[in-house]
Amino acid sequence: MKYYDKLIFELSKEDRNGFSLPENDWQETPENIPAVLRRAVPPDLPQVSEPDAVRHYVNLSNMNFGVDTGFYPLGSCTMKYNPKICEETAAHPGFSGLHPLQPASTVQGALRIYDELSRFLCSLTGMAAFTLNPFAGAHGELTGLMIMRSWHISRGDLKRTRIIVPDSAHGTNPASAAVCGLEVVQVRSTPQGIIDVEALKPLLDDRVAGIMMTNPNTLGLFETEIHEIEASVHAAGGLLYYDGANMNALLGKVRPGDMGFDIMHLNLHKTFSTPHGGGGPGSGPVGVAAHLKHLLPSPAVHCRGGFLTVEDQPEGAGRVSGFMGNFSVLLKAYTYILMLGKQNVRKVGPYAVLSANYIKESLKDCFRLPVPALCKHEFVFDGLSSGQENSVTTLDVAKRLLDYGFHAPTIYFPLLFHQSIMIEPTETESKETLDAFIDAMRSIAAEAATDPDILRSAPHATPVRRPDETLAATRPKLVE
Amino acid sequence: MLDRAGLDSLDGLYSDVPEDVLFKGEFDLPDAMTEMEVRRRFEEIASMNFPLKVFCGAGAYDHYSPAAIQTVISRSEFLTSYTPYQAEVSQGTLRYIFEFQTMMARLTGMDCANASMYDGPTSAAEAAMMMAACTKRKRRVLLSETLLPQVIETVGTYCRFHGIEITVIPHNDRTSDLQAAEAELEKGDAAGMVVPGINRYGIIEDLSGFADAVHRTGALLTVYSDPSSLAVVRCPGEWGADIACGDAQTLGLPLNFGGPYAGFLCCRQGFVRKLPGRIVGETVDADGKRAYVLTLQAREQHIRREKATSNICSNQSLMALYATVYLSLMGSEGLRRVNELSYGGAHYLYSRLLETGMFYKLNDKPFLKEFVLHSKIPPETLQKALLDAGFFAALSCGEDDLVSFCVTEKRTKEEMDGLVDVVNQIRHEVLR
Numbered sequence: 001m002k003y004y005d006k007l008i009f010e011l012s013k014e015d016r017n018g019f020s021l022p023e024n025d026w027q028e029t030p031e032n033i034p035a036v037l038r039r040a041v042p043p044d045l046p047q048v049s050e051p052d053a054v055r056h057y058v059n060l061s062n063m064n065f066g067v068d069t070g071f072y073p074l075g076s077c078t079m080k081y082n083p084k085i086c087e088e089t090a091a092h093p094g095f096s097g098l099h100p101l102q103p104a105s106t107v108q109g110a111l112r113i114y115d116e117l118s119r120f121l122c123s124l125t126g127m128a129a130f131t132l133n134p135f136a137g138a139h140g141e142l143t144g145l146m147i148m149r150s151w152h153i154s155r156g157d158l159k160r161t162r163i164i165v166p167d168s169a170h171g172t173n174p175a176s177a178a179v180c181g182l183e184v185v186q187v188r189s190t191p192q193g194i195i196d197v198e199a200l201k202p203l204l205d206d207r208v209a210g211i212m213m214t215n216p217n218t219l220g221l222f223e224t225e226i227h228e229i230e231a232s233v234h235a236a237g238g239l240l241y242y243d244g245a246n247m248n249a250l251l252g253k254v255r256p257g258d259m260g261f262d263i264m265h266l267n268l269h270k271t272f273s274t275p276h277g278g279g280g281p282g283s284g285p286v287g288v289a290a291h292l293k294h295l296l297p298s299p300a301v302h303c304r305g306g307f308l309t310v311e312d313q314p315e316g317a318g319r320v321s322g323f324m325g326n327f328s329v330l331l332k333a334y335t336y337i338l339m340l341g342k343q344n345v346r347k348v349g350p351y352a353v354l355s356a357n358y359i360k361e362s363l364k365d366c367f368r369l370p371v372p373a374l375c376k377h378e379f380v381f382d383g384l385s386s387g388q389e390n391s392v393t394t395l396d397v398a399k400r401l402l403d404y405g406f407h408a409p410t411i412y413f414p415l416l417f418h419q420s421i422m423i424e425p426t427e428t429e430s431k432e433t434l435d436a437f438i439d440a441m442r443s444i445a446a447e448a449a450t451d452p453d454i455l456r457s458a459p460h461a462t463p464v465r466r467p468d469e470t471l472a473a474t475r476p477k478l479v480e
Numbered sequence: 481m482l483d484r485a486g487l488d489s490l491d492g493l494y495s496d497v498p499e500d501v502l503f504k505g506e507f508d509l510p511d512a513m514t515e516m517e518v519r520r521r522f523e524e525i526a527s528m529n530f531p532l533k534v535f536c537g538a539g540a541y542d543h544y545s546p547a548a549i550q551t552v553i554s555r556s557e558f559l560t561s562y563t564p565y566q567a568e569v570s571q572g573t574l575r576y577i578f579e580f581q582t583m584m585a586r587l588t589g590m591d592c593a594n595a596s597m598y599d600g601p602t603s604a605a606e607a608a609m610m611m612a613a614c615t616k617r618k619r620r621v622l623l624s625e626t627l628l629p630q631v632i633e634t635v636g637t638y639c640r641f642h643g644i645e646i647t648v649i650p651h652n653d654r655t656s657d658l659q660a661a662e663a664e665l666e667k668g669d670a671a672g673m674v675v676p677g678i679n680r681y682g683i684i685e686d687l688s689g690f691a692d693a694v695h696r697t698g699a700l701l702t703v704y705s706d707p708s709s710l711a712v713v714r715c716p717g718e719w720g721a722d723i724a725c726g727d728a729q730t731l732g733l734p735l736n737f738g739g740p741y742a743g744f745l746c747c748r749q750g751f752v753r754k755l756p757g758r759i760v761g762e763t764v765d766a767d768g769k770r771a772y773v774l775t776l777q778a779r780e781q782h783i784r785r786e787k788a789t790s791n792i793c794s795n796q797s798l799m800a801l802y803a804t805v806y807l808s809l810m811g812s813e814g815l816r817r818v819n820e821l822s823y824g825g826a827h828y829l830y831s832r833l834l835e836t837g838m839f840y841k842l843n844d845k846p847f848l849k850e851f852v853l854h855s856k857i858p859p860e861t862l863q864k865a866l867l868d869a870g871f872f873a874a875l876s877c878g879e880d881d882l883v884s885f886c887v888t889e890k891r892t893k894e895e896m897d898g899l900v901d902v903v904n905q906i907r908h909e910v911l912r
Contacts, residue, residue: 001569005770008579008808018809019546021817021889026824030712033823033846037684039714042812043586050548053808057552057576057801064572066560077562085515087554094526099534099542100738102872103863109528110737123508135598135739136794138781146641175781175791179609180641184786222496253494258501269794275556277798278573279563279595279758281740297637318637322539322601322630322727323738326796338521341512350490357485357493374485374496399568408566413782431481457766462568465766472763472775478592478752479582 003463004059008046009480011056018050063463064278065407071433073359075378075410075422076170076218078248078270080352083339086274086332095331100323104309111308114301114324117334118285124345125247126257127264127287131296133325137245140265140284141176141212146317147263147288147295148210148239149180154295154315157237160209164238166195168219168414170245173212182209189416193219193371197228204236214243215259216250216376218414218422220356230260239263247271248426249353249377252346262289271348272333283329299324351427352377355434359425362438366445370417377426383419384445390452394419397444399466400458404440533895534735535829535866535873537682537850537886539600539628543708543818544890545732546809553802563758563794567773568765573797574772577760580804587710587807588703588724589717590746595758596800597743597792600704600727601634604674606745606756606790607702607725608635611672612644613789614700614722614754619669620645624656626679627704629878635674644671653843654681654852658689665697672700672722677713680877681842682850682884684713691720706730707744707803709848711815712823716746723747732806733799742799753779756790821889822849825896829887832900838907842882850886852877857906859883869902871895 030038048056065072072079098107118130134140145163152160163182165173167189174184185203190196194217211233215223223229233240242256242264248271250256256264268274269282276282288296298312298319310324340348353376360369360379367381383394398408398421410422425434447454459465482488494502513521534542553559557572564570564577577595584593597603608621621639623632625648632648639646647670649660656675664670673694678684687703694701702723703716708730716724729741747755753776761775781788810818826849833839839853855862855874862874862883874883887896 003571003769007575008804009582015813017811017814018548019811019814019817021544021814021821024817024820024824025893026821026828028824028827030819030823030848033684033713033848034686036688037686037714037846039710039712040718042816043583043711043715045583045586045810045812045815046808047811047813048808050546050809053805054548054551056808057805058555060572060575061552061555061557062572063569063575064557064561065566065569066557068556068560072562074562079562082560085518087559089518089522092522092526094522094529094531096734096736097531097534097542098529098737099532099536099735099872100540101536101538101875102530102532103867106530106532106867106872107737109525112525112528120509126503135602135796136792138791138793139598139602142791146637149641171780171782171785171788172791172793174786175784175788178786178788179638179791181643222494224496224498226501227498252507253503254497254501255503258503275559275798276562276794277796278558278561278570278801279797280598280794281796281799282794298633318640319630319633320602320637321634321739322599322741325738326740327737328740335518335522338510338513338518339515342507342509344512345507345509350493353493354481354485354490357487358481361484361486374493398566402566402569407562407569459568463571464568464769464771467567467765467771467773468763469773469775472761472773473777476752476775477762478578478759478775479585480578 001463002062004063006056007480008056011048011052012046014047016047016049018048018053070405071429071437072407073409073423073425074407075424076245078424078426080273080426081428082273082275083336086335089335090328090331108308111301113331113334115303115308117330120337121266121285121287125264125287126255128290129293129296130285130287131300132285132330133297133321134284134286135321135326136280136282137265137267137284138172138176140286141172142179143286143297143320144241144263144265145176145180145182147292148241150295150317151292152209159207162207163209164203164211168217168416169212169214170218173243193221194223194225195229197225201232204232206237208236208238210239210241212241212243214246216246219371219380220375220378221371221373222376226259245270246377249349251348253349262292268329268333273336274329274332281326281329283326348427355425355427355429359423359434359438363441366442378422378424381421382417384448386449390448392448392452392455394421396455396458400444400455401440402459403461406437406440532870532872535871535885535899536875538875538884539630540735541730541888542735542890543730543732543888545806548809549802549805552805553798558798558801564774571772574760576801576804578772580800581760583804583807584744584746587707588705588746589715590724591749592752593744593746594755595760596795596797597745597757598796599741599743601631603725603743603745604631604704605635605638607723608639608674609642610723610754611700611702614751615671615698617669617671618644620647622647622649622661622664622670622673624649624675625651626656627674627676628680631704655683655685655845658693662693665693665699668697670699672702674702674704677703677705678709678848681852682847683845684848687719708815708818711812712819722751728803731803733802740796740799742796742803754789757792757795818889822887825891826851826887829885829896836900836903836907838903849888850884852882852884854881855883865906866902871899873899
C-alpha cells in the first residue's frame with residue numbers, strides 16, 4: 001500500500017474530459033427551457049482525461065485493504081472470501097439491461113432468480129416466505145419491525161409499542177426500532193454473556209411488541225435459553241425477531257424458524273458472500289413465518305400457474321424501496337448457493353465455528369477471555385491479559401495488527417467490556433492463514449510488554465498513520 | 481484444529497445448542513455445481529428475459545456509462561473492503577467518498593452531502609424524518625403529488641411507522657400547487673415539504689415561491705432531483721432548498737432490474753449534525769499528512785443506538801464510487817451534452833408522436849427527457865404492440881389514458897422512427 005495524495009479536483013485541467021458521446025444533431029436544445037428553470041452557472045466538476053481518471057482511482061485503491069488483500073477478522077461482519085464467479089454472473093448482460101418496470105412477461109428470468117433465491121433462503125432458515133427488497137441489514141431490521149407492528153395493529157392490539165433489545169445487541173437494533181416508532185427496553189446479559197431470562201420475564205407485558213435477538217449473540221455465544229425465551233415471549237403475545245448478522249455460525253446447522261423466530265433478516269453481504277463494496281451495496285432479505293406472509297412489503301413476486309408476477313401486497317407493511325432491492329447482489333448470492341449446493345452448505349457454519357474456536361484457544365493465554373466458553377463464529381477478548389500496566393489499549397493492538405498485514409478486528413464492541421476485541425475468522429481461511437494471524441497476535445502481546453511504544457504509535461507501515469479524529473470532528477471539512 | 485479446541489468432532493462445536501433445533505433434514509437446494517454448470521444455468525435463465533429498447537424512465541433511466549468505470553469499480557481493493565472504520569488502511573474508500581460528497585454538494589448547490597443512501601425513495605424518507613428532527617415538529621410532512629409514486633409510497637411507509645403524518649398536496653395542472661401548499665403550511669404544524677425538481681410527468685417544475693412559503697412558517701424545503709439534469713436545470717440550492725435528495729442512478733448506473741442504485745442526501749451547513757449515515761471529513765495523520773476519516777459519528781447508530789439520526793449502516797458505497805468516476809469522466813461538459821442529446825431526442829419523439837394523431841398533449845409545460853401524453857389508443861394495446869416490436873415504451877401512469885415516454889442519449893433517431901412506425905401501424909388498423 002502506497003500513499004497517494006491527490007483529489008480528483010486537483011488533476012483538473014480546462015477542457016479535458018473522458019467521455020465519448022455523439023455530436024448533437026437535434027434541433028431542439030435545452031436553451032429553449034425558460035430561463036427561470038435553467039441553472040445559472042454550470043456545476044464545478046473535474047475536467048480530466050480517461051487515463052488520468054483511471055490512474056487516480058487505481059492509486060486510491062492501492063491505499064485500501066480488502067478481503068482479496070488479506071485476512072479480515074472483523075467481528076460481526078463476516079468478511080469471507082467472495083468467489084469471482086459471482087461477479088461474472090451478476091454482470092450478465094441478460095440481466096444488467098433490464099428496466100425494473102418492464103412487463104413481467106419480459107423478465108421471467110429475473111423473477112425466477114428472485115423466486116428461487118427466496119425459496120433457497122426459506123429452506124436454509126425454516127421461514128415460510130422472504131422479501132428480497134431490503135437493501136441492507138439495518139433496512140431488513142426496519143422492514144421486519146414494520147411487519148411486527150403491522151401484525152399487532154392488524155389484530156387491533158395498538159398498545160404494543162415496546163421492543164426488547166439485549167444490551168449486547170448491534171447498534172442498528174435499537175436504532176431501527178426507534179425509526180419504526182418503537183420504544184426500546186433493554187434487557188441485561190448474565191455474567192455468562194447470554195440474555196438474563198429472569199430479567200426478561202418481568203418486562204413481558206401487554207405493551208411488548210416483541211424481542212430482537214441475535215443468536216449467537218455478539219459475544220459469539222449461543223443463547224442456550226432460547227426455548228424458554230421463545231415460550232415466554234410468545235406467551236406474552238410478543239413476536240421474536242432474529243437479527244441474521246451472525247447467521248454464518250448456524251448456516252447449514254440450525255434454522256431460526258426451528259427455534260421459533262417469527263421474523264428475521266439475513267445479510268447476503270455477510271452469510272452469502274456478496275462483497276461489502278466498502279460499505280455497500282448489501283442486501284437484507286426478510287423472512288417471516290407463515291402467519292405473517294401477507295404482511296411482507298410491496299412489491300412481491302408471486303407464482304401464478306407457472307407464470308411469475310410482480311404484485312402489490314394490499315395488506316402488507318408498505319413499500320420500503322423504489323423497486324425490488326439490490327438485484328445484482330441477489331444474483332451473486334444465488335450463484336454462491338448454487339456453487340455450494342445442498343451438501344457443502346452444511347459445512348459453512350461448522351467450519352466458521354471451528355476457525356473461531358481455534359483462534360480463541362490459541363490466544364487465550366495472551367488476551368483476556370471474559371467468557372471462557374465454546375464460541376460460535378466469533379468471540380470477544382477484553383484486551384491484553386497483561387500489558388495494561390503499560391497503558392496499551394485495544395486500539396493500540398488493532399493498529400499494530402495493520403503493520404503485520406492483517407485487517408484489525410472489530411474493537412470496543414460489544415459495549416459489555418471496556419477493551420473488546422471481537423474476532424471473526426469465517427470458514428474461508430486456511431489453517432496457515434489462521435496460524436499466521438495467531439503468531440502476529442502473540443508477537444503483539446509480547447511487544448506490549450517489551451516495547452509498548454511501538455504499539456502506542458502504531459501503525460507505522462500504512463499509507464497514513466493515526467488520523468486526528470478530533471480535528472476532523474471539531475473543524476469539519478466535508479467537501480473540497 | 482479440533483484438538484486445540486478440545487473437541488473430537490465437528491458436532492461438538494454445537495454441543496451448547498438444544499438437540500431438538502439441530503437441523504437433521506435435507507435442504508431443498510440443488511446439488512453443488514461447477515463454474516461451467518453455473519454459467520450454463522445463467523445462460524438458460526437469462527434467455528427467459530427480453531432486453532428491450534428502453535423508452536421509459538419513471539425513476540430508472542437508461543443512460544450511457546463510460547467503459548472505464550467498470551475497470552475502477554472492479555478493483556477488489558474497493559469491492560472487497562468493509563466500511564472504512566480503520567482509516568489507515570481505507571484511505572482509498574474515504575477519499576472517493578469525500579469526492580462524492582463534494583460532487584453531489586456542487587451538483588445540488590448545497591453545502592454538504594453524506595456518503596450515500598440506499599436509493600432515491602429511501603433518501604426522501606430520510607429527508608422527511610430529518611426535517612421533523614431539525615424543526616422538532618414531528619407532526620406532519622407535506623409531499624407534492626407530482627413526486628414519483630414510489631417516492632410517495634416509501635416516504636409514506638417510513639413516516640407512518642415513525643409517527644409523522646403525511647399530507648399529499650394534489651397537483652395543479654400536473655405541477656406542484658404552491659397555493660394549496662401555503663394553505664397547509666399556514667396551519668403551522670408541518671416540518672417541511674418535499675417537491676420534485678423534475679416530476680413524475682417529466683415536467684421541469686417552477687418552484688418559485690416554495691422556499692419562501694415554507695420558511696415563512698418555520699418549516700424546511702426538500703427538493704427531490706434527478707442529478708443528471710442538474711447540469712442544465714435549476715438546482716435545489718438555487719430554489720432555496722434546505723435539503724436535496726434523489727437517486728444517483730441517472731449518473732450512468734446500469735438499470736440492473738432496479739438495483740443497486742445509490743440515493744444521495746445533501747443539506748445546508750446548519751443541518752449537518754442531523755444528516756443520517758456516513759460522512760467523511762478531512763484531517764491530518766500523526767505525521768501531518770492529509771488524511772480522511774469517518775466523522776461526526778455521534779449521529780450514528782453504532783454510537784448513539786436508539787438516539788441516532790437514522791438506523792442506516794451499510795449504504796451503497798460502491799455505487800457512490802460508480803457515480804464519482806462517472807462525474808469525473810463526464811465533467812460538467814459531458815453532463816451538459818447528455819442533457820442536450822436527451823432533450824433533443826425527447827422533443828423529436830414528442831413531435832413525431834403528436835403527428836401520428838394518436839396522442840394529444842398533457843399541457844404545454846417544459847420537459848427535459850421524459851414526457852406524458854394522452855393516448856387515443858388504449859394504453860394496453862399500445863404497449864403490447866410496442867413490446868412485440870422490442871420497445872419498452874408508453875408506460876401507464878396510473879390514470880386512464882396517460883402514457884409516459886423517456887428518451888436518453890442512448891436512443892437513436894432510427895429507434896425513434898421505428899417506434900413511431902409501430903404507432904402508425906396501429907393507427908392504420910384502428911382506421912381500418
